[in-house]
Amino acid sequence: MRVTFLGTGTSQGVPVIACPCTVCHSSDSKDKRLRTSLLIEDEHFTLVIDSGPDFRQQLLRAGVKKLDAILYTHAHKDHLGGLDDVRAFNYFQQKPMDLYATVEVQDAIRREYHYAFDPKNDYPWIPKVKFHTIDLRPFHLGHWNVIPIQVMHAGMPVLGFRFSDFTYITDANFIAEEELEKVKGTRILVLDALRQEKHVSHFSLAESIHIAERIGAEQTYFTHISHQMGLHADVSLQLPPKMALAFDGLSFVA
Secondary structure (H helix, E strand, C coil): CCCEEEEEEECCCCCCCCCCCCCCCCCHHHEEEEEEEEEEEEECCEEEECCCCCCCHEEEEEEECCCEEEEEECHHHHHHHCHHHHHHHHHCCCEEEEEEECCHHHHHHHHCCHHHHCCCCCCCCCCEEEECCCCCCCCECCCEEEEEEEEEECCEEEEEECCCCCECCCCCCCHHHHHHHHCCCCEEEEEEEECCCCCCCCCCCHHHHHHHHHCCCCCCEEEECCCCCHHHHHHHHHCCCCCECCCCEEEEEE
């Protein structure tokens, strides 16, 4: 399967509005980060993980013409805020969009997009979706067997996902030992790393490096990166072998 980073930024994106810092004024395209999202596709199935506020822009930039499903990690706005734009796929594919989410995320979507679930609303141009409930049990999606990994985002449970030899974990500052066991043996790991300094709800870069060393993947990419991380080029020089900052548009076969 091919994996593409649609966005690698934190909830404000990079550059941050009105910020005077060096990173926000960088001319390096790798320092331009839309909100965190991931595209996974093979010859049969196209999946996006999280539909944040930049969803439309991300799919246009990546040239996505077909989308079979959206898989959700959690209910924060920077991961849900672009769902209304599935209307284009509703029109061209002539069916509701399949959404794979926990009950808690489904409840948040129903609140955020209440107009799409109002039985009195007969306006034709509302997003049409079909929910598929997931929890910590493995499930099938397309041709993939997906293993959910529960991580904590301060006090909020968030799901990471393992697809065979590829694991994706964002928005985390704690992973229990039994959940880390699910990750071991992963060939390619994507892991949350917000900034250099410790944070209340995200791993710092040093914390993520420590976890990545324990997992020992052939390649680890860090995502959900804020402008406080530093310039992509500078931070990249500090990283251990087999570890790298992800950037928008980075693509590889997993």
